[in-house]
Amino acid sequence: MVMKYSNDTILKLFESALAQFQTPEEPELLYSPIIYSMSGGGKRLRPVLLLLTVDAFGGDVEAALPAGMAVEVFHNFTLLHDDIMDNAMMRRGQPSVFAKWGGNVALLSGDTMLIMAYKHLARLESEKLCRVLNIFSDMAIEVCEGQQYDMDFESAEKVTVEDYILMIERKTSALLSGSAMIGATLAGASEDDIRKMYRFATELGLAFQLQDDMLDSYGDEALGKKIGGDILEGKQTYLMVQAMCRASSEEREVLRSTHKNPLLSDVEKIATVKALYDKLDVKRFTEQQIEIRFERALAVLNTLSIAGERTKCLEEFARNLMGRKK
């Protein structure tokens, strides 16, 4: 028996479920931002991973759609609230809800979305509900913890590489690994396979986040990627924490202070920090780490109890996520 769905058909199936997403009309300032947020595009990575996992383990994909809705609504909820905390005016090339309607609306519409995510979950078959509910809530709390650690790091004296990995395991990986676990659970996978799907998605999430960090400094501007945003914000990234742990104390001072140096232009700030990254060989270390995490993720797939052809779509999902053909 082969899988019923490809990555593309799963996405289409989910998009058509999403097209039926409805809210009451009133109060308008509560629900319009929710519609705006949910219809603002995005790659629907988390529901696609969830539904692909259901299919890989021979589960009922259509019956799992409410769980896909729940993780997607939850993801969009985090964007609304993150944009308040980060004062972020743009999201997916459009004004953020925060920019368009203000903090109070983004706050309350976000709260409503979090509750809506649970309403979607409550549509799942009651036999699996309790288990899925717990995976979902644990995942959701990890995402909040990750966001708090991320904010803590802004003013932290020292962030180790281990601290940083623990943070993105929560902030980025948890939602992917939770989605994979929910999918496996709904399909009736064994505890062992559920655990392995958690490992797969965790490692994949780390690889994805480290690559995202790297592209901010070494991405291709020709591809429309603006370079150096993280450097200008003085953000902790994998490159920065790696650089800090390899730098001399003078270099560390430069890394710490360049983004707030009023004598430098933005271009000079980026050039200064990147020159140190180059000197400290940070790019190579990051690339190595991405490779290790990505390979680990793929390796986990081979240890699942299901036949190899059933994991093909998961492998394809992983490659797509990392922007790799093969």
Added chain:
Amino acid sequence: MVMKYSNDTILKLFESALAQFQTPEEPELLYSPIIYSMSGGGKRLRPVLLLLTVDAFGGDVEAALPAGMAVEVFHNFTLLHDDIMDNAMMRRGQPSVFAKWGGNVALLSGDTMLIMAYKHLARLESEKLCRVLNIFSDMAIEVCEGQQYDMDFESAEKVTVEDYILMIERKTSALLSGSAMIGATLAGASEDDIRKMYRFATELGLAFQLQDDMLDSYGDEALGKKIGGDILEGKQTYLMVQAMCRASSEEREVLRSTHKNPLLSDVEKIATVKALYDKLDVKRFTEQQIEIRFERALAVLNTLSIAGERTKCLEEFARNLMGRKK
């Protein structure tokens, strides 16, 4: 068979469950505000009503404690987020989480509390879980809608008495009526009794909110109640919407503008508005309405399928809530 618990013993039982409320230690800025919020007192009205209802219908009160925790954690979550939206520095005579840690912390700790509320629900027996989950989420969304309507009213041209009642049905009553419905559901009450408990708590919540509105203008300062806060903020209250619908167009202008008149002291502003309230007989209308709502709530209790002595504690709860001996 009589009820096993009184109002006092239910409260004690709940407080001892609450004393076991724990969170992880880290990240500290996420969890300290939650501990601070949950241990900051409060009357625990919603869990007490929930557990009293369980007992009245002969259910297992101890098994319902997680649901009590869920509504109490949810209530405190709303306070954290409301204080951000209202810029409120004080809560229960202490600095609010917003004042003590700032908006971002209050936002993220609040989100975590909302998720924690669902984690408590997931501990309920799986047979009732789906039903309770839906009542809880519907109630939670109504609370958000109520908060949005309340904010809408700040800049609304005209708020009718009906609009105002619909708003407080959501913002104040929904959490009480949801608690009562969850309690009845957990105890296995009939659909008819569940609906009646909804009516009881809705009317009681309205009576309570209208009384709260009235005490802001006509409370006893000797009892430590500061008079006129709502008037100075220019807030929509039952008294204000009643006054607006009875006033001449000149009086309406006075009601609308007094709170922002820079030529008046606070004492003068309060006196000006209260003089109009007196003239328009607003106090009497409000008292009548409180009486009607309160009597309706009590009358519902007599129509429940359970024996009269089983509803005594609910009646006592209602009287306590309104600060009445008899």
